[in-house]
Amino acid sequence: MSVERVAVIGLGAMGAPIARRLLGNGDRVTVWNRSPRRVAALREAGAVVGASPAEAARGAETVIVMVSDPQALLAVAEGEHGIAAGVQPGAVVVQMSTVSPSSVTRLAHALPPGTGLLDAPVLGSVAEAASGTLRLLVGGPHELVERCLPLLTQLGAPLRVGELGAGTAAKLVANNALFGVLGVLGESLALGGALGLSWEALHEVLGVTPLAEQAARRRPAIEAGDHPARFALALARKDADLVVDAVTDGGLGLGLTAAARDWLVDAERAGRAGQDYSAVLSHILQTATKGPRR
Template sequence: MIAFLGLGRMGALMAARLVDAGHKVTVWNRTPKELPGAQVASSPAAAVADADLVVTMLSDPEAVDEVAMAALPGLRPGSVFVEMSTIGPEAVARLRDLLPESVGIVDAPVLGSLKPAADGILVILAGGSPEDLARARDVLTVFGTIRHAGPLGAGAALKLAVMSAIVSAQVLLAENLAYVRALGLDRSDFLDTLSGTALAGMVDRVRPAVESGTPPTGYALGLAAKDLRLASEGPGAAQTVTAAARDRLAEAVSDGLGGQDVTAIFAALLEGPAPGTAAPEAAAPAVLKINPPAVPATNGYYSHATRTGDLLFVSGQVALDEKGQVVGEGDMARQSEFVYANLGRILEDQGSSFDRVLHVRTFVTDMSLLGEHRDVRSRYFTGEPPASTTVEVSRLFQPGLLIEIEVVAAAG
């Protein structure tokens, strides 16, 4: 039996292919979704309880950490965990440390978007031991062609390297087109000329978006921004072109384009002031109210975050799910994991990250449980820590909550 965790646009198509191939599949998604032919589980632990193979297809490293932690109680010894999200090699190593030694693991991010996912022609960049990969191979071939990149983490690393090239090239071409406009040249002449060069494939890929508007979302701009953020960390910090493309995409996310296809960057740059033209007189920085769709909705009395300029103020986050139910009642570590995962999504939505947090304020109802919280926190604040305040309070706004955390951060 296969457990499939994460039914986003890509995940739903991939899980459906497993069902169509005759596999017995149990699915779980943060927002419950039905998948014809599959069983729907109430939790990650319930989904994996009878599974020989577990597949995760999630949005970011924080989501993978959270879901893997929730699945732990149900994982069977001898099962194989196949992580197919784009999360980078460091997150894969963290996942290996989290999972029991008796559970095999393969990192297998994919190249391709919605149509290749539906048609089963994705390219799977797999990392892991030959033994673990052999146990997952029959399932992975349902999704497409496997390229074994090397030991565990190699698939995740190769995915970031490839995305650094592909996405940065698209952002570069978008800037080129804005430059062409400023020069007063004909856009079609420019694209036709490029079509006769080594960039012909890229031109063919983006020309429909340039000439007729942004297509339906296949690869979300917000996910592209996340991928380049991961690709410009650690050894990737030397990639100056990737860093510049990352910042361009982060600006587009801040402008509300995160849910559109990555090719929306062309419209974003072509509709703005042409390079070299006078900018309008600067107005006072706007105050943005931010409620990312990846985070459970508020009760309507507050926003998850506000932003002015490059300053981001994130409201106190607690362990409440979409239905307003406490997650991990009585479990400080579980609640802390949930809270940090939500903080990570809000920060990422605004082109920020935990290493750009300026101040963190933590409220706990029992200071004796602080050690359990610190064990979780240390996985998110890995460098020099930010300014910090921790306060014990008699209670939080809903019974069962043990911790609430708010942050101030530098946005992208």
């Protein structure tokens, strides 16, 4: 495996293990994070710390961006200290944050001529980032994806879904599916309880429905009432907002997307923003029995 010069911008729950994994594989990694408290551990692990996104990007062959949302992407990409001010011709920016399709278009316009851009948001969470078993939904020119494969495969399994922007579109579709399933699962559990089914019988019946896998997977956390954050509920609500915006922008007449988002908004308002997004299930179970929502 050839050694690469990689910059990782954003050292949150996902960016930090990604940077660590690249360091572990022998890559030369430069990092930047808005809050300095997150860089010390990476410095100790061997990363060089840049003073700004521009400085971190300068000299890198590949610049990975893993920040929270469209506003964060804008903040790290543009302006005199942004990635676009430092990235060198010939380098590739791999945008992995979950953002809007228009953010990717804007980033493409902000980057200087001669630089490449892929959008590659991910499926999987912190454990998968650490073990290099993420699913990367990649959009961009075929040759650029091919060139980046040695790096991308260090992080997981890349799936090229189309031209630039397609990775972001695919991620919104995937998360729409996830949030919809969680909403239906939570409501099915609430319905079964209200109809007098025992918790055990409820899981037996869900076990022979299309919800079987998710019902079994989420059961221990619901029973424990404990949802330690891997993917924060506030970020899931942000993704659901992006989905609903995409539905509106596309002039689509969809209903389930907004309903699934509403549950995440409710759960966030109830104080669960920092819990794992799966806490929406406990929230539905606690609140559905209190009567009509609207």
